Amino acid sequence: MTWIHDEAFIQCLYIIAFALFIYGLMGLTGPHTAVRGNKIAAVGMAIAVIATLLTPGMGNWWLIVLGVAIGTVVGVPAARRVKMTAMPQMVALFNGVGGGAVALIAWVEFRDSDGFAGAPLYVVIASLFAALVGSVSFWGSNVAFGKLQEIMPGRPITVGKLQQPLNLLVALVAVALGVIVVAGGHAGWLMIGLLVAASALGVLMVLPIGGADMPVVISLLNAATGLSAAAMGLALDNTALIVAGMIVGASGSILTNLMAKAMNRSIPAIVAGGFGGNGEIAGASTNGDRAVRQTSAADAAIQLAFARQVIVVPGYGLAVAQAQHAVRQLTGLLEQKGVSVAYAIHPVAGRMPGHMNVLLAEADVPYEHLKEMDAINDEFGRSDVTLVIGANDVTNPAARTDRSSPIFGMPILNVDESRSVIVLKRSMRPGFAGVDNELYYEPRTSLLFGDAKSSVHDITEELKAL
Amino acid sequence: MLVQNLAVLVLAGFVGFAVISKVPNTLHTPLMSGTNAIHGIVLLGGLVVLGLGAEGVLNKILLVIAIAFGTINVVGGFLVTDRMLGMFKDKKKDVSK
Numbered sequence: 287m288t289w290i291h292d293e294a295f296i297q298c299l300y301i302i303a304f305a306l307f308i309y310g311l312m313g314l315t316g317p318h319t320a321v322r323g324n325k326i327a328a329v330g331m332a333i334a335v336i337a338t339l340l341t342p343g344m345g346n347w348w349l350i351v352l353g354v355a356i357g358t359v360v361g362v363p364a365a366r367r368v369k370m371t372a373m374p375q376m377v378a379l380f381n382g383v384g385g386g387a388v389a390l391i392a393w394v395e396f397r398d399s400d401g402f403a404g405a406p407l408y409v410v411i412a413s414l415f416a417a418l419v420g421s422v423s424f425w426g427s428n429v430a431f432g433k434l435q436e437i438m439p440g441r442p443i444t445v446g447k448l449q450q451p452l453n454l455l456v457a458l459v460a461v462a463l464g465v466i467v468v469a470g471g472h473a474g475w476l477m478i479g480l481l482v483a484a485s486a487l488g489v490l491m492v493l494p495i496g497g498a499d500m501p502v503v504i505s506l507l508n509a510a511t512g513l514s515a516a517a518m519g520l521a522l523d524n525t526a527l528i529v530a531g532m533i534v535g536a537s538g539s540i541l542t543n544l545m546a547k548a549m550n551r552s553i554p555a556i557v558a559g560g561f562g563g564n565g566e567i568a569g570a571s572t573n574g575d576r577a578v579r580q581t582s583a584a585d586a587a588i589q590l591a592f593a594r595q596v597i598v599v600p601g602y603g604l605a606v607a608q609a610q611h612a613v614r615q616l617t618g619l620l621e622q623k624g625v626s627v628a629y630a631i632h633p634v635a636g637r638m639p640g641h642m643n644v645l646l647a648e649a650d651v652p653y654e655h656l657k658e659m660d661a662i663n664d665e666f667g668r669s670d671v672t673l674v675i676g677a678n679d680v681t682n683p684a685a686r687t688d689r690s691s692p693i694f695g696m697p698i699l700n701v702d703e704s705r706s707v708i709v710l711k712r713s714m715r716p717g718f719a720g721v722d723n724e725l726y727y728e729p730r731t732s733l734l735f736g737d738a739k740s741s742v743h744d745i746t747e748e749l750k751a752l
Numbered sequence: 753m754l755v756q757n758l759a760v761l762v763l764a765g766f767v768g769f770a771v772i773s774k775v776p777n778t779l780h781t782p783l784m785s786g787t788n789a790i791h792g793i794v795l796l797g798g799l800v801v802l803g804l805g806a807e808g809v810l811n812k813i814l815l816v817i818a819i820a821f822g823t824i825n826v827v828g829g830f831l832v833t834d835r836m837l838g839m840f841k842d843k844k845k846d847v848s849k
Contacts, residue, residue, distance in 0.1 A: 308767055311786070311787070315772075320782060321834065327789070341804070344799075349816050350803060353798065353815070373832065383825050386821050387798060390817055391794070397808070524797065528757055528761050532768060533765075533768035535768065536768025540772050541772070640779055644782070
């Protein structure tokens with residue numbers, strides 16, 4: 287049985303593993319094959335781990351078992367129990383610990399080799415890159431988690447105009463310490479300083495970013511962790527790490543770009559921060575004295591009951607209020623009454639692209655009732671009542687008409703073409719773009735204020751009583 | 753060895769671009785979660801460095817933490833993705849009944 291410890295055999299297992307990753311990811315591109323794709327990738331991971339454990343000369347078995355056991359005990363219940371609405375912050379947390387692992391390994395490499403003494407230059411550079419990016423990802427992800435979990439305020443926290451120079455300074459400190467190590471510095475504090483500076487950079491980068499931009503940031507950090515894993519692979523000469531890390535780096539970059547595009551934001555603008563969430567300043571000037579038409583749950587129920595075609599536009603507010611089951615109940619009741627109901631899903635509705643589909647699928651909304659933006663935009667003209675639940679910027683007609691608006695050019699749902707619109711909203715506060723929504727002042731629009739879940743619940747009760 | 757690894761790195765990047773750019777919007781969240789699980793491969797780094805003999809108590813503690821982190825990333829990532837996707841699958845089954 288010596289052949290199982292053979293270097294070539296282990297390398298072959300790695301090749302099988304990353305082939306399975308790629309095959310699995312290909313499966314993830316379609317709804318029919320996605321579940322299988324994920325399982326295939328998981329099998330690939332199991333093979334990669336087994337191959338690593340077969341490496342000749344492995345020891346410290348008890349400690350390895352200990353680490354894996356701790357990880358399993360923490361990870362499995364967390365993944366099992368997390369609510370579907372809390373998924374984005376869970377992904378942030380899982381991403382963060384990955385980055386943290388990379389940084390820790392790089393640190394140990396430094397300590398073990400006495401400051402990379404005698405290591406080839408590329409190993410030093412790759413390890414330092416992994417340490418830096420891994421730390422940024424770890425702390426950045428934790429801040430993102432804190433904001434989404436509402437442990438921290440979701441609004442941007444900045445030091446004003448000094449934010450960019452400060453971030454740059456901290457980044458330069460981290461890089462400078464790295465350069466000293468590359469030039470032959472062996473002192474332990476150099477590496478610790480680099481890790482501390484990179485950690486500070488991670489925190490400083492994510493703090494100024496508003497809660498609504500967080501998905502893009504998580505996606506960006508996901509790509510960063512992938513790249514740091516690939517760098518670690520170069521340093522450790524491990525093919526599986528290089529391939530898997532790089533694939534994640536590439537896919538994460540694409541996903542980040544897609545999300546940013548759908549919001550009509552550029553990635554540099556999001557990272558520059560300070561935009562998402564501080565809407566009061568821009569909004570207050572315009573909505574002060576303009577009147578909106580308020581409605582009651584009873585009126586809304588009557589309007590809905592006598593409609594033929596209803597389109598539901600779910601948004602961020604629905605996700606926050608966890609109203610997906612209540613909405614499903616309401617639309618189920620409407621369907622019993624012979625009302626035809628469709629859901630209009632904006633590409634960035636909710637907290638991540640596709641997040642709204644996941645939430646509504648959880649509440650047993652039939653898959654074919656979920657219409658993507660391009661498929662449903664022409665149907666708003668035929669909609670008797672459009673029910674907007676906690677969506678704001680994605681319904682703002684200013685994106686089509688007002689060149690001066692910050693969201694001009696963003697693809698939106700043509701809610702304003704419907705015969706009537708009911709908007710469920712917590713308050714008149716503008717959305718994350720900080721712009722007032724003309725839709726609310728239209729004569730056809732009425733607003734029902736309150737938490738999305740309780741508003742939907744009230745309408746359902748009124749509907750039952752009809 | 754470096755040149756070979758760099759070639760693998762670049763090719764893997766292109767594979768990533770090619771495979772991922774075809775994903776429908778609906779599956780972006782599960783995809784992000786799935787790729788997130790895959791970069792849990794850093795677990796391997798922790799295993800190699802610890803298994804091939806790290807010296808010193810602090811080093812060992814750091815590596816155990818790194819392995820625990822990597823395991824959380826892998827196990828949690830795949831489970832969460834499976835849960836999200838499972839809901840789509842059940843829907844399909846109900847429809848076909």
